[in-house]
Amino acid sequence: MRVLILALCVSVAFGLRGVKKLEERALKLALDEKTTFDEMWYSQSLDHFDIAGSPRWNQRYWKNLDHYVPGGPAFIMIGGEGEASPGWLNYGFWSKLAADQGAAMFLLEHRYYGKSAPVEDMSDINMKFLSSRQGLEDLATFITAMSQEHNITRPWVSFGGSYPGSLSAWLRMKYPHLLAAAVSSSGPLHAKMDFYEYLGVVRDATSDCIDVFTAAIQELEVMLQDESNWDMISEKFALCNPLDGYNTMDVKSFMEFLIDNLAGIVQYNGRFPISIDDVCGIMNADVEPIEAFANLNAAILEMNGETCLEHEFSSFLTQLTDTSFDGVGVGWRQWIWQTCTEFGWYQTTNQPEAQVFGTLLDLDFFKDWCKMAFPEYTWEDEKFANEMTNTNTEYGGFIPWVENVVFVHGSVDPWHAMGVLEDLNEAAPSIYIEGTSHCADMYNNEAGDPQGLLDAREKIKEYIITWIN
Structure with a gap:
């Protein structure tokens, strides 16, 4: 069904047309779109796998350095299958954690979504440059460039929910030298x-x-x-x-x-x-x-x-x-x-x-x-x-080899069926929250949140602080 998993977890994993309307409503309820963060642009390669060289295009991103203490870590929120929302830079669990840790915050919009258009149009021939693999390369080159530009020497942590939650885990798996840790919220990992x-x-x-x-x-x-x-x-x-x-x-x-x-x-x-x-x-x-x-x-x-x-x-x-x-x-x-x-x-x-x-x-x-x-x-x-076999071969399916990633799922979220629900190892724990729904851990603490959800956010915080130190 037509679940467009959601731009940043209120976008859409993941077909359901009715779900997409609800996701858009949830995002508006959650985020203050009247943000003061200016949109910025980073020059990317169109095809990261073309060894002969590739045309370049401008990818949209935002940053928040209000909490940043020189020598502090950097957090990146991964954009998903919809227009990225800079309101996340001052909202949600990760924002509170950034303030506590003196972290720089970045939000990178996924290629082909929002205003991050790498090609002239989406004719059939032009769709070949849209993939999670290209998206991960975008993230890796962006992180490297931002580290140099802002003299960031401490570890990076990636955050994402739904499809971006999948990307967050895969980013840490493929580029462990760039990231100290990753949070994968409601991320489906097995292609099916x-x-x-x-x-x-x-x-x-x-x-x-x-x-x-x-x-x-x-x-x-x-x-x-x-x-x-x-x-x-x-x-x-x-x-x-x-x-x-x-x-x-x-x-x-x-x-x-x-x-x-x-x-x-x-x-x-x-x-x-x-x-x-x-x-x-x-x-x-x-x-x-x-x-x-x-x-x-x-x-x-x-x-x-x-x-x-x-x-x-x-x-x-x-x-x-x-x-x-x-x-x-x-x-x-x-x-x-x-x-x-x-x-x-x-x-x-x-x-x-x-x-x-x-x-x-x-x-x-x-x-x-x-x-x-x-x-x-x-x-x-x-x-x-x-195509499904290639994806599972690339990323490991249900059991990727990875460390310093916390996988978070809610029992009411239908997407948990394609996620990691048990600890992969001591450094790749899973948090399964009874009674909660899609990406619930990403939001602010609110009155009425079940204790299991509050405990999960605290546990995620403990993991991240341990891993970045």
């Missing part, structure tokens, strides 16, 4: 095409009402087969345009959005006006399951300030095929390219033990995104499999 485990976690997190969801989805799938029901479904679920049940992609897109309503709340539980408990309250009301499902859809539309659900796949395809860097689809084309060529992570309804979310979101639905978005490439099953 059919990520059915995602909705498996959603199922477990909503055990109090999952039976009602299953009943509603099963009834809806039956109703979708009868044309006489389409107008009623369109009205009940507030579709912007009438449902065309003959259009398979539109039907699947519609069901994806409805499942998003649940998955998005679970992934960011506690960061929106509607929580998992609220969802189950709506679903367990004394009405028919499909009515409850429609009521949940209405509640989330209202929360997002929307009056109707734009379900048609053609709208999404317009974003996927938008090759401009300033178009409406900024973020989608880039991230889908990375999922096609590196990670997969498609959240299907193929749960082997019980398909509680129906059967419509199969793997072919998501593979078709690659074929439609990038028609100049050949997308065979063997190619997909090889």
Whole structure:
């Protein structure tokens, strides 16, 4: 599903279109965008692996030296699959730690996202320079340059959440001489095409009402087969345009959005006006399951300030095929390219033990995104499999060899299923926080935070202080 994991953890790991809207809302709630930090530019190589030399381009970054004490360490927040937000330079757990340790702070935007455009456009041929491998090289050269420019002689520490959390661990693994430590928050590390485990976690997190969801989805799938029901479904679920049940992609897109309503709340539980408990309250009301499902859809539309659900796949395809860097689809084309060529992570309804979310979101639905978005490439099953294998070979999958990295996951976050949940060794610990959601450890301490989350932040702090000293 369309989880654009999130720029800095409120961007998007990781397809779900509904989740992306919630992520954007969470980011606005969390960060003060009226920041005083000026955008700056660093000259990067377009292709770090071209030994003959490569054109250069300007990558956007920000810095905060307000806390920096000469001789202190340096912290870098890694940008992800969306526009980077400089508000992070004075917000969150890492900001408090930087103030305590007298650290310089940097935020580097990921190539191809935001204003960090290394090529003229995102035509198919130009997408080949977008990869996690190129992104890690960007980070390594940037860290080296900033150390020289600011005479930083103490250790660096990297931070990232979601996809940037993956990058943070991989950066320490590949460049241990540049980093003393890394924090990998909610970072998926194992590339996998059919990520059915995602909705498996959603199922477990909503055990109090999952039976009602299953009943509603099963009834809806039956109703979708009868044309006489389409107008009623369109009205009940507030579709912007009438449902065309003959259009398979539109039907699947519609069901994806409805499942998003649940998955998005679970992934960011506690960061929106509607929580998992609220969802189950709506679903367990004394009405028919499909009515409850429609009521949940209405509640989330209202929360997002929307009056109707734009379900048609053609709208999404317009974003996927938008090759401009300033178009409406900024973020989608880039991230889908990375999922096609590196990670997969498609959240299907193929749960082997019980398909509680129906059967419509199969793997072919998501593979078709690659074929439609990038028609100049050949997308065979063997190619997909090889890309995932190459990624896991490059980074080690679930068990990378690495030290001085702390892996942090929440039990309610569906992305933990692709993460490190147990200590790899004494110098690569895992912190698993019961009851918390995606990237929860990255935020400030707030009233109502569970003790396990507060303890986790303190433990992360202890690890970082130990490693940088």
